[in-house]
Amino acid sequence: MTFINVAAEPGNECQKSQGWLGKLDVGRSLMAKFILFSAPVILLCNAFFLYLYADFRREAMQDELAVEMAALAVRTSQSLKAPLRSGDAELGRSLLGGLAGHPDVICGEVFDAGGQKLFAWPGLGCGQIQERGTAFERPIKDRRQNIGSLTIEYRQSLLEEKLFADLLYIVAALAFSGMIAVVFTSIVHWFTIGRPLGRLLSALNKTAQAGARGSVKWRSRDQLGIVIKAYNRMSETEARRKAQLRAANDELKVEIAERLQAEKSLKETQAQLIQASKMEALGTLAGGIAHEINTPIQYIGDNxxxxxxxxxxxxxxxxxxxxxxxxxxxxxxxxxxxxxxxxxxxxxxxxxxxxxxxxxxxxxxxxVGQVSQIVTAMKEFSHPRAKETGPVALNAIIERATAICRGEWRQAATLELDLEESLSDIQGLESELNQVILNLVVNASHAIADTGRTDGRIDVISRATDNGIRLEVRDNGNGIPDEVQARIFDPFFTTKEVGKGSGQGLAICHDIIFNKHGGKIYSETESGAGTRFIVELPGGAGTGDGNHATTRAA
Ligand SMILES: Nc1ncnc2c1ncn2[C@@H]1O[C@H](COP(=O)(O)OP(=O)(O)O)[C@@H](O)[C@H]1O
Ligand SMILES: [Mg+2]
Missing domain, CATH: 1.10.287 (Helix Hairpins)
Structure with a gap:
């Protein structure tokens, strides 16, 4: 017989116990609990039953004894009539001695009609014996005439002994049947609860420890059968769900890998796009650059x-x-x-x-100096830079970028640099910031050229702010029309004819400033008065002492 215990340790919630004593551990065994809690109740019930039974039995035995004594008295008084009538005391005494045949009788006495004691048993009668019992008196009549009386005294102590023996027998019978009941209950418990519960618990254990699907083989229509059936269903659903989860997980892994790959190739494409747009910008600027180089070369040749x-x-x-x-x-x-x-x-x-x-x-x-400056700037500009950020001197970049596109703005405007001298380096991507400035200055040049004015002017201003650097490219072109403003940072949006604009300049500027430097780029424009492009870059604020070196370029 085995009882199923529920252990307290986590991860080992269910264990089969070993041995009866272990099994009867009240904290762990259902059967032990059942026995412990039901045994006192059963014992109390039995004790009460015994008490009631003893009480009832005692009364019944007393009544029986009384009836027996009455019958004895009737019989004895019948036989005593003759010696009473004849006055044969010897006969009367010997007849009375017949009472000795009954173990419960203590003594007997015979009186005449006047109440005078005639003879007694044993010896001189009840007064001679110390033991007292219950007295029973019976008149002795002869032809309806009272000729005397018989008194019998009998004891009830023998009754108690008999009752005690009875009770002992009943207790033994109860104990035996109780044992049979416990054994039988244990067997029934094992077959109906213990065994299926054990299987259920070991299946649960397996599921908890190894995550394996546990199916319990048990067919019964009782509550435990229903629980096991429910568990089997649950286990099956769980297994199905796990399989689905695993499949979803695998899919997710594949998706993540694909996404990472896509992200990587997107980054590569973006880098290629930026490089391509730089080369395109160089291509667009090539005419101007050639002119810029040609002019000094011409007078160097003349000289x-x-x-x-x-x-x-x-x-x-x-x-x-x-x-x-x-x-x-x-x-x-x-x-x-x-x-x-x-x-x-x-x-x-x-x-x-x-x-x-x-x-x-x-x-x-x-x-020669000018040519060398342009050539160096071109080289710097076209060279694909490291993807790592590094210290960047923004003023130097502004000077270099404006030199490259000199050919663009020189026709349309004068360009003034108003750069804060004490500007510290910022952490950034030099070549990409170079391109931002170039794009903004080229856009400004185009905007002014479109107006056809002769007093065109571009200002490039750098300032240290509380939390970084502010760069401004200002022009006095015609401004950006309202309907265009919302779209200028969109990729491939352009208002310029093919060959002059590709619509990528500001989109790339936005990507570089916002995504790669955590900064801001926005424009303020006034129709007919011009446009300001403002770039705010975090970090690298200078001393801000207001010392501005102004370089003028014609
Ligand atoms: N300084 C400016 N003044 C007026 N319009 C501008 C200025 N800068 C940009 N724009 C407008 O924004 C559009 C997009 O600019 P951009 O992205 O550099 O592309 P692209 O210069 O090739 O057209 C331009 O076509 C132009 O209409
Ligand atoms: Mg542009």
Whole structure:
């Protein structure tokens, strides 16, 4: 016989117990609980039953004894009639001695009609014996005439002994039947509750520990059968749900992997787009850049030609000097020689030559410097930069970007840089910030060029703010029409003709400033008066002492 226990430890909630004692652990065993709580009630009930039974039985036995004594008295008094009538005391005493045959009788006495004791048993009668009992008196009549009386005294102590023996027997019978009941109940408990509960618990245990699907084989229509059936159904549903969950999980994993891959390729595409748009911008700017390079190259060429011719003249002059020195050594007429020398100096225009050579050389150096600045800026601009952020000097970037697109704005406007000197570096992507400024300045140039005005002006301003840097590109173009304003940052939105605009400039600016630098970019515009594009970048605020270096460019 096995009882199912429920252990308290977590993760091991259900365990089969071993041994009777263990099984009868009240905290763990249903059967032990049942026995412990029902046994006192059963015992009390039995005790009450025994008490009632003893009471009832005692009364019944007393009545029986009384009846028996009455019958004995009737019989004895019948037999005593003859000795009473004859006055044969000897016979009377021997007849009375017949009472000794009854173990409950203590003594008997016979009186005559006048109440005089005639004879007694044993010996002199009841007064001789210490033990007292219940007295029973019976008149002795002969032809309806009272001729005497018989008194019998009998004891009830033997009754108690009999009653006690009866009760002992009943207690033994109850104990035996109780044991049979416990054994039988245990067997029934095992077959109807213990065994199915054990299976259910071990299935639950398996499910809890290994997450396995537990199915319990048990067919009965009682409550436990219903519980097991419900558990089987639940377990099946759970298993189905788990399988669905696993499938969904796998799908999710695949989806996440795909999404990560898509995100990666999106990032790559974005980087490629930015690079492509930079190259496109360079392509658009190429004409202007070529012009910007061509102009200094032209005057550098002119100057070099001039210097080359000038040096030819100088060579002639020096040749003349050498001739003159040789002549001075041979002739006496120094004056004539000096005159010739002076003439030669005038021919070669040496003073002019010296004056202009210095200017030409300086100009050429400036031109070379300008070309080199443009070429460096182009190189910086077109070079795909590291994706990591690093310290960026915004003012330097502004100068470089405005130099690259000089060809764009120079035709339409003057450009003024109003840069705060004490600006600290910010953490950012240099090449991408470069592109933002370039896009804004090119847009400003286009906006001014569209007006056809001759007093076009672009201001690029940098300022330190409380929590970062503020950059502003201001133009006095025609402004942005209301219906266009909401769309300017949309990818591929442009109001320009094909070849001049691709509609990507501001979309890229927004991506770079908002997504990659956590900043803001917005515009303020007034129809006919111009537009301000404001960029706010976090970090890198300068001392803000109001020292502004202004570079003017024509
Ligand atoms: N400074 C400006 N003044 C007026 N309109 C502007 C200015 N900057 C941008 N826009 C408007 O925003 C549109 C989108 O600009 P952008 O994204 O740079 O593309 P794109 O310059 O190739 O057209 C432009 O076509 C133009 O209509
Ligand atoms: Mg643009």
């Amino acid at each position: 070099l030609r001039f210097l080359s011719e000038g040096f030819g003249d100088l060579r002639d002059l020096i040749g003349s000097y050498e001739t003159v020195i040789a002549k001075v050594e041979q002739t006496d007429s120094v004056a004539a020689v000096l005159a010739e020398l002076e003439k030669q100096k005038e021919i070669s225009d040496a003073d002019y030559l010296f004056e202009e050579a210095a200017v030409a050389a300086q100009q050429s150096l400036d031109g």
